[in-house]
Amino acid sequence: MAEKKLTYAPLVHVAALEHMLNLFRANSLWPMTFGLACCAIEMMAAGASRFDLDRFGAGVFRPSPRQSDLMIVAGTISKKMAPTIVTLWEQMPAPKWCVAMGNCAISGGPFEYDGQYAIVPGADLIVPVDVYIPGCPPRPEGLIQGLLLLQDMITKGEKRNVFRRFQRRAEKGR
Amino acid sequence: MPEEALQDLLYVAVFLVAAVVFAVGPLIASWLIGGRSAGAKREETYESGMPTIGSAWVQFSVAYYIFALIFLAFDVDVLYLFPVALAYDKGFVIRDFVEVVMFIGILSLAIVYAWRKGVFNWQRRS
Amino acid sequence: MSFDDFREELRKVVDPAAIRASDHGIKGYSLEVTARSDQVGRIARAARDTDLFLEAISGVDFTDCFQVVYFFNGFGAGSRVQVRVKVNKGESLPTISTVYDAALWHEREVFDLFGIAFDNHPNLRRLLLPEDADFHPLRKDFGKVHAVRSTDEIYGDPTA
């Protein structure tokens, strides 16, 4: 497991302020355009007209890590690409989150067998991952569910995320 | 210092302070309440994830500079149009319109001049 | 038609015994040439003059030797040619990148995955693996492989 996020806590730490900031951060995640392989196409489909990530504030795909706070590792991580991923992760300003999209990013997926010489089996070996989205490739709905889960993690609880668009059916009844 | 002068100076001072706070404020706020990321590569310049090769302090062609100049001219020009937009069609519609057209017309002479001088088509240097 | 001209050119370069026509429907190529490594340059030049393009270069690792398989193809029907060259382990092949620019990368890939060197290739370095890799993955002695065969077991007749 890569060493934990290596981000220093803010100097001024006021709970209410922190919660408010997390609320805004959660509902305006700016992912970095970072497609490695097949999952990148499903990420694009999620950003396109039908599945539309903009409904959750996560549709603004920034090309540079300096302006993004979410890295979606979408695709197979080859050994030649691993140092670049770590560089991009370190060049992202805090607070930042990482989503491992697809089986290749979770555990090497269909390409992991004992004779494999070319891939890094899993993004969590090189960057700290917050949400894992299984699937090969995961459907855009899967990616959206992963992002919703990440938003709940950021605001530390679904009820606290007042901007959340989709209530789980169980809660809505109560 | 007569009374009104002091009061006018006060407006200027307030405006100045507001500008400084507006500019420096977010920097300090984000430094205080936002966390800071760490990592060896954090300070390096971002170049699609690759280490940069050689330095970027090289001599560029002058066309870049002239491009910037023309942009600057029109950027400042927009600055002057804000008050015009506020005071537009308060009775003298034709006059305002003619004045704005003249203003922009003279400024766009700069572009015509640059165009004629061939700044916009990049010469091939082999 | 350019393909027949190529067949004539080929006769001048390689002795006709080494040229065998094969059924395009089954094999996918209509000419099968077994060449020596020093004839490769002239074959490529003959193909280039008769308007064929280099489709692929692929290495195959056997117990007794490497085999480098060139595929040339024309724009007409059924005009794919397979040229098989036997290369002993440790030997190298002359490059054809002076004739076909496509060979620049194909040869780099064969060098990268098999370790077969191509002499006077302008820039022979690894193509796919990271620069500091020190192994050649597609060799049968590397990693997990089902079986290692000799050329006789597969092609039945010992190639020249």
Add this chain to the structure above:
Amino acid sequence: MATQLPEPIIEQTYYLNMGPQHPSTHGVLRLFLKLDGEYIIEADPIIGYGHRGHEKMAESHLYEQFLPNASRMDYLSGLIFNHGYVAAIEKMAGIEVPPRAEYIRVICAELNRISSHLLWFGTYIMDLGGFTPFLYAFDDREIILDILDRVTGSRLTYSYCRVGGVAKDVDDEFIAATRGFIQRLRSRWEDYHNLVTKNVIFIHRTKGVGVINREIALRFGCSGPVLRAAGVVYDIRRVEPYSVYPDLQFEIPTGTAGDAFDRYMVRLQEIEQSLRIIEQALERLPEGPIRGRAPRNVRPPRGDSYFAVEAARGALGFYIVSDGTRYPYRLKVRAPSFGNLQVLTEMLPGTLVADTISILGSIDIVVPEIDR
């Protein structure tokens, strides 16, 4: 004494990595550019960032186990790769495929080709700055993915074609949905042309940019729309006909100048031709079984064979050396984008950096297919 003038600073060049993480390199391709101001002096595409070792995997996996890999190499036209790999084994092992399965394969392959071209259309125009066509194209592409999802179970990486036939039969709703899609795309075709083809900015960015003529294409082994834009009528579906393509009528669109605009026009006309193919295939879809008597475990005879298929990007080839067992001895995949990408080393020097994006986008590459 006159002050000593500093010796003049010579015009310096600098290196730029249009590197693995770049919005318009369509995957993890790294263009190592030596620049002089806006001009490219030297361009060296560095690949390998998407290398997964498919060919090594094939040597330790059964023929059937390698099926999922085939469509993950070029995930945009995954079904054509899947069809190509399966057809290569069938030809080598002499396995008969019932006609209904052949027609279903052609219908799904052409739908996949259209979805690949639509995705290229969306991303290419987005590279050149227009965002709306991307949403139009993806909207239509989603309908194709729904149709294929219904019968194959996946949207991008298909294992639908199996040795000897296809996995699942198509039902009437699939046929109705496909016909509906053909109507819908034809009705919206006017919008695509009005939105982009007649746009003056697009024409300036692509007309006369990145001219690849017949001679360059020959030297670099280009294929597919890149070669056809240079005026060469070379399409594997016509030159080495496979499956049921011989009894379907369709033309091979070609360009004249071979510039980025011609490649654009060729791909759009190819979409229209694919629609025609699907229509004919739907009418002639025979009844019957969808899987022939394929043996439980596939064991092609000893020897080697090469099988070519027309993928969305060009001539895709499978060179299989078999040692008579159930494991391929060597599986070489001839990737169409390999030759198409290599042309950049010749096209880019002397152009502007902005033209790089236009040329690279018009060539339409998929990186894991090049790196295998």
